[in-house]
Amino acid sequence: MSEDFLKVALAAKEAAAELAPLPRAPKDAALRVIADALVAASAEIVEANALDVRRAVENGVSEYMVDRLRLDDARIASIAEAVRQVADLPDPVGEVVRGNTLPNGLELRQVRVPLGVIGIIYEGRPNVTVDAAALCLKSGNATLLRGSSSAYESNTVLVRVMQEALAGTEVPAGTVQLVPGTSRDSAKELMRARGLVDVLIPRGGASLINSVVEESTVPVIETGVGNCHVYVDADADVELAVQILLNSKVQRPSVCNAAETLLVHAAVADAFVPRALAALAAEGVTVHGDDRIAAYGDVVAAGEEDFRTEYLSLDIAAAVVDSLEEAVAHIRRYGSAHTEAIVTRSVGAARRFVSLVDSAAVAVNASTRFTDGGEFGFGAEIGISTQKLHARGPMGLPELTSTKWVYTGEGQLRTAQGTVLASTEACSR
Structure with a gap:
């Protein structure tokens, strides 16, 4: 040293x-x-x-x-x-x-x-x-x-x-x-x-x-690193989902609570994906999409590593899934246990997503950008913990x-027979 x-x-x-x-x-x-x-x-x-x-x-x-x-x-x-x-x-x-x-x-x-x-x-x-x-x-x-x-x-x-x-x-x-x-x-x-x-x-x-x-x-x-996900559920409000996605990705792309992956339920893909791709393109975001996303527009073909990447830039990975459970499985496989968001009008879907996702923070119908000590009212945070011991989250x-x-007594003594009290005189000294 x-x-x-x-x-x-x-x-x-x-x-x-x-x-x-x-x-x-x-x-x-x-x-x-x-x-x-x-x-x-x-x-x-x-x-x-x-x-x-x-x-x-x-x-x-x-x-x-x-x-x-x-x-x-x-x-x-x-x-x-x-x-x-x-x-x-x-x-x-x-x-x-x-x-x-x-x-x-x-x-x-x-x-x-x-x-x-x-x-x-x-x-x-x-x-x-x-x-x-x-x-x-x-x-x-x-x-x-x-x-x-x-x-x-x-x-x-x-x-x-x-x-x-x-x-x-x-x-x-x-x-x-x-x-x-x-x-x-x-x-x-x-x-x-x-x-x-x-x-x-x-x-x-x-x-x-x-x-x-x-x-x-x-x-x-x-x-931990922030490979944060936005999952658009089958029962999502499409316009709300676009706004949450944009805020999560674009508001400040170089920080750990920015979204890095978009998952879309197949049932809402036709209504949501074209609007999302257009909105992301307007903000200069490059989409790294799977084959099902690519069917809706011009994207970069996504490989295995794209879904593991914390871009910290105007890039986002995207995939279509067939169920909420498939979305959760994707998050468990590729995520970093930082922040995941669900956009849905279904209370049941929201509750199931929250219960299944094992991350430090879970957002329901809100941007991933709120996982922050200041936003949570903690003051300036020292970091966002993605472990499970002692501290988790901001x-x-x-x-x-x-x-x-600290334990305070009045002369208690431990003996083989149990607790006894010392004499008052001894305790007062």
């Missing part, structure tokens, strides 16, 4: 110990100071970001990925506002999850506590640097941030601005740390920092997530905590 990494990791661990017992007020105050500091430093942040953007363009990065990287005054103001919204959210630390009084008189409580030091490995989007730091701070955790090399200039300035802002608050400045370096070795150091880092959260494409899950010795909360503040058991 390099000295540079060890320095920031130890600083984060020390900060986490100081931060954990702080009540809500100083954490909220620190977040508002950070928000103001980000706005005040907009010019400096934009200047650093311009270097990252120019390098990305020179390296031939797609326009969608460059858009995720780019910062301007308006986006920085939006990032700062998201920090203020996190400050306004309830503090999960200390919340009693459950509790009761045991037959032996012990008062038992399970309470939320910070995880400690959270490492985050992520790609592209520098807004994640601030979102993650804010959510971790509010939930009492220190952060070790390892963004992609493509955003290193932006992330360096963002972290420095946040650290300088924290220096004047009750929250230790070491709460927010940037992992030094841009090489793969720096990411590996974070993945192998068991004992210094309590949990690791990857955010990005499939290759990044798989690499972290397979190589990390630190416990991982797995966020990860807000409660998902960044663990719990501890």
